Amino acid sequence: MSNTILEIHNLKTYFHTEEGIVRAVDDVSFHIQEGEILGLVGESGCGKSVTSLSIMGLVPVPPGKIEDGEILFKGKDLLKMSDKELQKIRGDEITMIFQEPMTALNPVSKIGDQIAEVLEFHSDLSKKERWEKAVEMIRLVGIPEPEKRADSYPHEMSGGMRQRILIAMALIKDPSLLIADEPTTALDVTIQAQILDLIKKLNEQFHSAVLLITHDLAVIAENADRVVVMYAGKMVESADVKTLFGNPKHPYTRGLLKSIPVLGEPDKKLHIIEGNVPNLIDLPPGCPFYNRCPEAMDRCINELPVITTLEEGHTVRCHLYGEENK
Numbered sequence: 226m227s228n229t230i231l232e233i234h235n236l237k238t239y240f241h242t243e244e245g246i247v248r249a250v251d252d253v254s255f256h257i258q259e260g261e262i263l264g265l266v267g268e269s270g271c272g273k274s275v276t277s278l279s280i281m282g283l284v285p286v287p288p289g290k291i292e293d294g295e296i297l298f299k300g301k302d303l304l305k306m307s308d309k310e311l312q313k314i315r316g317d318e319i320t321m322i323f324q325e326p327m328t329a330l331n332p333v334s335k336i337g338d339q340i341a342e343v344l345e346f347h348s349d350l351s352k353k354e355r356w357e358k359a360v361e362m363i364r365l366v367g368i369p370e371p372e373k374r375a376d377s378y379p380h381e382m383s384g385g386m387r388q389r390i391l392i393a394m395a396l397i398k399d400p401s402l403l404i405a406d407e408p409t410t411a412l413d414v415t416i417q418a419q420i421l422d423l424i425k426k427l428n429e430q431f432h433s434a435v436l437l438i439t440h441d442l443a444v445i446a447e448n449a450d451r452v453v454v455m456y457a458g459k460m461v462e463s464a465d466v467k468t469l470f471g472n473p474k475h476p477y478t479r480g481l482l483k484s485i486p487v488l489g490e491p492d493k494k495l496h497i498i499e500g501n502v503p504n505l506i507d508l509p510p511g512c513p514f515y516n517r518c519p520e521a522m523d524r525c526i527n528e529l530p531v532i533t534t535l536e537e538g539h540t541v542r543c544h545l546y547g548e549e550n551k
């Protein structure tokens with residue numbers, strides 16, 4: 226039986242701005258098992274990236290603040306750790322791949338040095354051994370002529386190669402959890418599939434758990450084991466991939482699924498979820514999806530739905546499935 230690597234309980238991360246309080250992550254709970262890929266999906270501004278920054282301890286304070294909740298990594302609460310303890314876990318056991326590979330690399334440092342530098346602070350290897358390990362990782366992420374590439378600078382590489390380098394840097398310490406925040410957004414479509422294949426292959430090889438953050442449900446369908454759907458800072462549905470795609474319950478999830486283009490039906494008009502994500506400063510008292518929901522009822526205006534468990538592993542936050550509707 227797999228162990229639970231990460232458990233998030235009732236996480237609330239808010240930003241205190243001049244305009245008011247932005248409830249970017251509001252009462253979010255989920256877990257990740259050892260070796261699994263969990264997809265975190267939703268539109269821009271739904272709280273996915275702030276969730277990952279909260280796990281990494283990278284929420285800018287102020288204006289950000291983790292108001293409440295627990296983030297248990299291997300049973301220990303990251304929110305109660307000192308900066309030193311957190312820094313060690315962040316380098317050794319939880320690593321992250323960001324959206325934009327160019328800005329995440331140092332333009333004036335050789336690729337091999339940048340990968341080796343990760344080991345400088347987190348291992349006892351000699352300089353020569355660190356360089357050799359860097360070359361080995363470049364080979365592992367599928368870049369040809371790794372010795373030559375280790376000696377290159379970031380601007381001498383394509384966007385896809387730079388993202389592979391970031392994956393190498395993230396995996397060199399064999400982390401227990403890899404957070405990939407929209408890892409293919411800045412890349413060409415043909416390269417996107419290669420990078421996602423690589424993450425999946427390395428997940429199988431290294432057995433690191435992966436939190437895959439994306440706005441694209443098609444990416445989730447291809448790569449994740451389970452899915453958490455977020456909307457307006459809240460978790461609205463979670464299930465294993467087969468259940469979510471075969472039996473989606475939340476009206477927002479259904480809308481997202483209908484928006485995926487179908488291969489072989491190029492003329493089919495794509496479904497659009499009308500309207501926009503509400504302003505997180507001024508959320509209505511009821512369901513935040515109310516203004517866009519085709520199944521909204523009167524009670525949705527003022528009553529925030531709670532999370533309901535439909536069956537083991539499948540939860541939803543919607544009045545259609547509350548106790549009173551059973």
Ligand code: SF4
Pocket residue numbers: 475476477512513514515518519520521522525530542543544545
């Ligand atoms: Fe729609 Fe109401 Fe469910 Fe919200 S609670 S998703 S408004 S039916």
